Structure formats: structure tokens, C-alpha cells
Amino acid sequence: MAEQHIAAELIAAENEQLFAAHKSDYEALGAQLARRNIDIDAITKKVAQFFVAVPSWGVGTGGTRFARFPGTGEPRGIFDKLDDCGVIQQLTRATPTVSLHIPWDKADPKQLLSHANALGLGFDAMNSNTFSDAPDQPHSYKFGSLSHANAATRAQAIEHNIECIEIGTALGSKALTVWVGDGSNFPGQSNFAKSFERYLGSMAEIYKALPDDWRIFSEHKMYEPAFYSTVVQDWGTNLLIAQTLGPKAFCLVDLGHHAPNTNIEMIVSRLIQFKKLGGFHFNDSKYGDDDLDAGSIEPYRLFLVFNELVDAEDRGITDFHPAHMIDQSHNVTDPIESLISSANEIRRAFAQALLVDRAALSAFQEDNDALMASDTLKRAYRTDVEPILAEARRRSTGAIDPIAAYRKSGYRQLISRKRPASVAGSGGII
Numbered sequence: 001m002a003e004q005h006i007a008a009e010l011i012a013a014e015n016e017q018l019f020a021a022h023k024s025d026y027e028a029l030g031a032q033l034a035r036r037n038i039d040i041d042a043i044t045k046k047v048a049q050f051f052v053a054v055p056s057w058g059v060g061t062g063g064t065r066f067a068r069f070p071g072t073g074e075p076r077g078i079f080d081k082l083d084d085c086g087v088i089q090q091l092t093r094a095t096p097t098v099s100l101h102i103p104w105d106k107a108d109p110k111q112l113l114s115h116a117n118a119l120g121l122g123f124d125a126m127n128s129n130t131f132s133d134a135p136d137q138p139h140s141y142k143f144g145s146l147s148h149a150n151a152a153t154r155a156q157a158i159e160h161n162i163e164c165i166e167i168g169t170a171l172g173s174k175a176l177t178v179w180v181g182d183g184s185n186f187p188g189q190s191n192f193a194k195s196f197e198r199y200l201g202s203m204a205e206i207y208k209a210l211p212d213d214w215r216i217f218s219e220h221k222m223y224e225p226a227f228y229s230t231v232v233q234d235w236g237t238n239l240l241i242a243q244t245l246g247p248k249a250f251c252l253v254d255l256g257h258h259a260p261n262t263n264i265e266m267i268v269s270r271l272i273q274f275k276k277l278g279g280f281h282f283n284d285s286k287y288g289d290d291d292l293d294a295g296s297i298e299p300y301r302l303f304l305v306f307n308e309l310v311d312a313e314d315r316g317i318t319d320f321h322p323a324h325m326i327d328q329s330h331n332v333t334d335p336i337e338s339l340i341s342s343a344n345e346i347r348r349a350f351a352q353a354l355l356v357d358r359a360a361l362s363a364f365q366e367d368n369d370a371l372m373a374s375d376t377l378k379r380a381y382r383t384d385v386e387p388i389l390a391e392a393r394r395r396s397t398g399a400i401d402p403i404a405a406y407r408k409s410g411y412r413q414l415i416s417r418k419r420p421a422s423v424a425g426s427g428g429i430i
């Protein structure tokens with residue numbers, strides 16, 4: 001039986017030491033926000049209710065196509081992964097759900113449920129895998145999966161996705177995320193129209209297997225593993241998929257899956273407007289699909305994405321429940337620390353977006369006052385909301401300083417003794 005891995009007493013003792021300074025910072029920020037007619041406690045409550053799912057594959061050390069350098073105490077399987085996810089949730093109270101990847105995380109659903117429940121965890125969207133070959137599968141995905149020219153290969157990929165829905169149903173999940181690596185490396189290698197027709201036909205079969213209360217998310221990605229063309233390459237194609245499939249189909253936006261300089265926040269706005277935004281894979285990038293930690297490279301962009309989400313809520317958009325998930329690779333850090341940090345950065349962007357004076361912004365937009373409109377956003381973004389994030393964690397029995405508490409706990413050293421050193425394996429990044 002799993003159990004909470006960080007002693008509640010340790011978190012409480014760490015918080016006790018930091019409390020006086022934290023209280024002073026929180027009150028100072030509260031006074032500052034009160035002058036802007038913002039109730040800090042209302043913001044803290046909203047932040048404490050904002051959650052992001054941790055990807056099961058994120059707690060193992062990632063790698064590149066060149067090499068993988070495993071850390072110590074690497075998870076040996078899904079139950080170890082859930083333990084690590086439980087630690088992240090215990091310290092941040094921002095990550096109560098885990099997103100599973102099949103077949104990597106395949107196990108008896110009853111055991112998965114009881115292990116997760118004991119850790120206070122639930123399950124978020126399921127992820128299928130038809131971008132690599134599972135051992136013993138009859139048909140290879142080397143030349144595609146859902147869009148493959150061979151009907152038997154497509155049928156195998158469809159069947160796998162339906163199995164993911166079945167496993168997810170047993171776990172209480174309510175969504176399936178589909179990302180395929182299908183595409184081509186040479187002009188002329190595949191017929192764009194025929195490939196996309198076959199993809200849509202396959203997705204329609206998967207769609208039919210969705211329970212009534214499920215959603216399906218299609219995830220676009222510009223390139224890689226295919227380097228000339230990709231079947232689901234951008235948000236335009238993604239929107240066509242969601243609109244073609246029906247009301248349970250939505251677009252998933254992975255922040256790293258766009259051409260450099262793409263205005264991602266504007267894509268988010270468009271998808272919201274046409275009620276097809278399914279959710280996010282948060283991460284950050286500098287050059288391509290780098291899968292760096294959320295908020296580590298372009299925190300302002302992350303804020304602008306959240307600005308669109310808060311704006312939509314402010315405008316009373318209905319039936320709007322985007323799924324928030326992290327999808328990144330940790331090559332040089334302790335994955336648990338990176339995920340703690342990323343969950344905080346995502347909440348930070350949300351908190352900053354909540355501070356935008358929307359009435360003022362709207363007035364500046366109406367008056368074509370570009371400078372003051374921009375400054376209104378910047379004013380919210382410049383606000384150091386760390387005391388709000390810390391207070392949201394503290395009130396939920398999380399840690400005021402989660403990384404410090406994690407290091408103090410010695411969890412990594414403890415599991416390093418229990419889990420044998422791992423060898424290079426799949427990075428598992430989508």
C-alpha cells in the first residue's frame with residue numbers, strides 16, 4: 001500500500017520557520033493590491049483551486065536522440081512514478097492528477113487506482129502511443145499509424161486507442177489525447193490529402209468508442225519525427241479535425257509544437273472563440289520542440305496565454321474547461337524539482353493574469369491607446385505574486401518553499417537506495 005512519502009511534520013516544521021517572513025510579504029503584497037482594488041485573498045483562493053496534471057513520463061530523466069543521462073532513484077515503473085507524482089502533489093498541492101501513457105504505464109487498473117488513491121492522486125487524460133512500436137505488435141508504425149497506407153496498420157492503431165479509452169474508463173479518466181508522429185521525410189513520399197483522409201477516418205472510429213462524458217484531444221506538432229511533412233502539423237489542421245469529428249473533439253495546444261515566433265496566445269484565443277480549445281501541454285522552448293521547463297525561457301508568453309484564459313472566463317464563455325497538463329523533458333535536473341518548479345510557474349502565470357485590470361485594458365483598447373494597453377498587461381506581469389503562490393500552498397498543507405522542503409526530506413536519497421540505477425531508455429516526450 002502506498003503512503004504519503006514526505007512527512008507532514010517536516011512540511012509543517014519548514015513552514016513554521018518561514019512563516020513570519022512569508023506573512024510579512026503576503027501582507028505587504030495585500031496592501032499593494034488593495035490600492036489597486038484587488039482582494040488578495042480572493043486571488044489566493046482562485047490560485048489554490050488551479051491545478052495542472054503531471055505526466056507520468058515526466059518523473060523519469062528525459063534524453064535526446066544523442067544520449068540520456070539517468071539520475072539516481074529513477075522510477076522503475078508506473079507505481080514508482082505515481083510515488084514521485086505524490087511527492088510533487090504533497091509539496092505543491094497544485095498537481096492532484098497524473099496523465100498516463102499507454103503502453104508505458106500499463107498495469108492492472110484496480111492496482112493503479114488503489115495506489116493512486118492512497119497517495120491522494122487521480123488520473124487525467126490518457127495518452128496513446130502509435131509513434132513507436134510496442135514489442136510483438138504485428139504491424140510497424142515506421143511509416144505512420146492512424147494515417148498509414150495499410151488498412152491493417154490503421155486498424156491496429158485504432159484498436160490501441162480504443163484500449164486506452166477502456167483503461168482510462170476504469171481509472172476515472174475523462175479524456176484521450178492523441179498525438180501521432182505520422183508524416184514524411186521526402187517531398188512526394190506521401191500524398192497530403194490521402195494521408196489526412198485516412199487519419200480522419202481512423203479518428204472517426206476512435207471517436208465512436210468515446211463514452212458520452214469523454215473528450216478526445218488531438219495534438220498538433222509542426223515537425224519531428226517526420227522532417228518534411230507532418231499529418232497534424234498545425235492548429236489549422238487541428239481545428240479541421242475537431243470540427244470534422246464532432247462535439248466531443250477538441251484541440252490540444254502544446255506550447256512547444258509551433259514554428260518559432262508563432263503567436264500562440266492568439267491561437268488560444270481563436271480556439272476559445274470557436275469552442276475547440278481542449279487543453280494544454282505546458283513546457284517552454286527556445287528553438288523548436290525543446291521541452292524545457294514551463295516558464296524557464298519565455299515567462300511573458302506563458303502569462304499572455306493565461307491572459308487569454310482569464311479574459312475568456314471574464315467574458316463569461318460557457319462550457320469552457322481546458323485541461324492543463326505539463327509535457328516536458330528533464331535532462332539535467334531532478335525531474336521532481338523541475339515539475340514542482342513548473343507547476344509553480346504555471347500558477348504564477350495564472351495569478352498574474354488574474355491581476356490584469358480588465359476594465360482599464362478594455363478602455364485603452366477602445367481608445368487605441370497602445371502604450372497604456374500594453375502597460376496594463378505589464379503592470380500585472382511585473383507584480384511579484386510569489387507570496388500568493390506560497391500562501392495557496394500553505395493553506396492547502398503544501399510547503400511555503402517546496403523545493404527546499406523536498407531537499408530537506410531526503411526523498412531522492414531514500415529512493416536511490418531502493419531503486420537500482422537505471423540504464424538509458426526511451427525519453428518518452430510527446
Ligand SMILES: [Mn+2]
Pocket residue numbers: 219254281327430
Ligand atoms: Mn505534448
